[in-house]
Amino acid sequence: MLAVIDYGAGNLRSVLHALKHLHVRDLRVVQAPEQLEGAEKIILPGVGAFGACMAQMRKQELVAPLKEALAAGIPYLGICVGMQMLFDIGEEMGEHEGLGILGGRVVRFPQSDDLKVPHMGWNQLKIRRESELLAGLGGESYVYFVHSYYCAPTDDTAVVATVNYGVEFAAFVQQDNIYGVQFHPEKSQQVGLRILANFLRI
Numbered sequence: 001m002l003a004v005i006d007y008g009a010g011n012l013r014s015v016l017h018a019l020k021h022l023h024v025r026d027l028r029v030v031q032a033p034e035q036l037e038g039a040e041k042i043i044l045p046g047v048g049a050f051g052a053c054m055a056q057m058r059k060q061e062l063v064a065p066l067k068e069a070l071a072a073g074i075p076y077l078g079i080c081v082g083m084q085m086l087f088d089i090g091e092e093m094g095e096h097e098g099l100g101i102l103g104g105r106v107v108r109f110p111q112s113d114d115l116k117v118p119h120m121g122w123n124q125l126k127i128r129r130e131s132e133l134l135a136g137l138g139g140e141s142y143v144y145f146v147h148s149y150y151c152a153p154t155d156d157t158a159v160v161a162t163v164n165y166g167v168e169f170a171a172f173v174q175q176d177n178i179y180g181v182q183f184h185p186e187k188s189q190q191v192g193l194r195i196l197a198n199f200l201r202i
Helices: 012-021 051-061 065-072 191-199
Strands: 002-005 026-028 043-046 076-079 087-090 100-107 118-123 140-147 149-153 159-167 166-176 178-181
Touching: 002 012, 012 026, 012 191, 043 065, 043 191, 051 087, 065 076, 087 149, 118 159, 140 191, 149 166, 178 191
Parallel strands: 002 026, 002 043, 043 076, 076 178, 087 100
Antiparallel strands: 100 149, 118 140, 159 166, 166 178
């Protein structure tokens, strides 16, 4: 069973539409901790502010069971803020504690006269190492971003791919069974669908 976490602020509709396109049938939208039981894979879509999203996850009592599932080796895909929440601290609208699965902070893009914030649009992934999620993709994979904050991991070995937008930032991280993408695969056309399909095959 694939569990898609709904904390009331995620980009749920687009993700569910993409999964329907991939003919996923055994799917459960999770809003309460007991609904995570039996999950074989977990997707956490993300839209919104880091602190507000973490607060809602705690309100729905989803933090502890999610961390238990990840520690048990269940494959997890965090999308956008769903990736950011893996880290220790998010700096959006003050400092907020994340899940603490990966070391590092989520910080705002620096002010620039040349680049608009939020970072919005298509960018090419600069792949640093192989991953199951990139299987079947060429070296010129473009994906779609919408974000004002980016992840700065303390352990660079977790970074699978980066993108340069004024600074070079982590666009894709992986640690064992845990995957995080700053971009939106559900909005990244065929490349994004392939990444989602690859996750479903794990």
